[in-house]
Amino acid sequence: MRRILGSAVLAGCLAVAGCAGDRLAGRSTITACMDPREAHSADIHRNLAALRRAPICYRRQEVHEGGYHWVFHVLEHTKAPNGPFWVLPHDSENAAFDAGVHALLTYGGGLLAVDAGGHRAFFGQDPNRNFSSSRAESRLCGSPRPAPVYTQAILAHYRDGKRKGRGPYLALHNNGDGHNGNGGDGNISLYRNGPNLTHWPGAATGNRALQDEDNLIFMAGTRPVSADPAARRRITALNRAGLSVIYKQVTPGNFDCSLSDYVARHQLGEYYNIEAQHGARDTQIEMLDRLMAVLGIRPLRDRSNANPFLDR
Numbered sequence: 001m002r003r004i005l006g007s008a009v010l011a012g013c014l015a016v017a018g019c020a021g022d023r024l025a026g027r028s029t030i031t032a033c034m035d036p037r038e039a040h041s042a043d044i045h046r047n048l049a050a051l052r053r054a055p056i057c058y059r060r061q062e063v064h065e066g067g068y069h070w071v072f073h074v075l076e077h078t079k080a081p082n083g084p085f086w087v088l089p090h091d092s093e094n095a096a097f098d099a100g101v102h103a104l105l106t107y108g109g110g111l112l113a114v115d116a117g118g119h120r121a122f123f124g125q126d127p128n129r130n131f132s133s134s135r136a137e138s139r140l141c142g143s144p145r146p147a148p149v150y151t152q153a154i155l156a157h158y159r160d161g162k163r164k165g166r167g168p169y170l171a172l173h174n175n176g177d178g179h180n181g182n183g184g185d186g187n188i189s190l191y192r193n194g195p196n197l198t199h200w201p202g203a204a205t206g207n208r209a210l211q212d213e214d215n216l217i218f219m220a221g222t223r224p225v226s227a228d229p230a231a232r233r234r235i236t237a238l239n240r241a242g243l244s245v246i247y248k249q250v251t252p253g254n255f256d257c258s259l260s261d262y263v264a265r266h267q268l269g270e271y272y273n274i275e276a277q278h279g280a281r282d283t284q285i286e287m288l289d290r291l292m293a294v295l296g297i298r299p300l301r302d303r304s305n306a307n308p309f310l311d312r
């Protein structure tokens with residue numbers, strides 16, 4: 001992979017509506033593999049020493065759509081590309097990125113991080129409120145402008161030859177302290193009730209950080225948990241592993257154009273988002289390891305079978 005260093009060749013075109021550079025229709029391009037040192041990303045440079053421990057392909061993906069020029073940083077383990085794949089929509093969440101690097105080195109697979117110059121929003125658009133396929137769908141979340149190219153450019157990473165579209169769909173986020181915290185992300189809390197949200201506290205395991213209201217697994221589906229035995233079993237297993245869960249039943253009335261809601265609405269597969277308080281890197285890594293254990297995804301060092309989601 002490292003043969004092609006530095007040649008920022010525009011190697012792929014994932015556009016939904018043609019690759020001819022139609023700015024209205026939108027287009028997505030992705031480079032060939034580059035050395036991670038070439039990435040214009042503070043997150044990647046902060047983790048360079050760790051990333052050197054594994055064979056990593058770095059690619060820069062760009063999406064032009066609706067007047068936005070998005071940049072995604074994509075990291076993949078070249079020896080174990082079929083491991084779990086993580087989406088990091090928010091560039092202001094450093095602990096989440098560092099946990100993603102831990103995941104990449106420990107379990108293989110890859111991650112995609114949206115570049116927003118270190119901020120949560122990108123020119124006024126929250127990257128995690130930009131998942132929609134049609135005008136009718138984007139209107140559900142109050143946006144007149146759908147983003148099908150953006151949406152498919154991200155989701156295509158779950159459909160390529162390595163991962164075969166079976167997920168699990170995984171995201172990493174950080175949030176503010178409590179649910180009145182600042183930064184606009186403090187609305188995630190195990191103690192905050194909302195319509196169509198149910199809360200499932202994790203068992204006490206001796207790690208008190210896991211019981212912090214801000215550290216939890218976010219799941220979503222279109223049915224209530226009581227009508228979804230598979231989701232209920234997952235929640236029970238996560239709770240037993242000490243992980244708290246919030247489950248959102250996604251409806252046309254509460255669809256918010258987030259990745260979780262999009263995956264649920266389109267029934268793409270299982271979705272898990274690890275939410276941890278800003279700065280809680282070690283706790284988020286602990287949660288990630290516990291989630292992987294519950295899902296049966298083993299570390300590279302002691303597995304013969306890469307990803308059980310590919311064996312179904």
Ligand SMILES: [Zn+2]
Nearest residue numbers: 090093173174
């Ligand atoms: Zn976030």
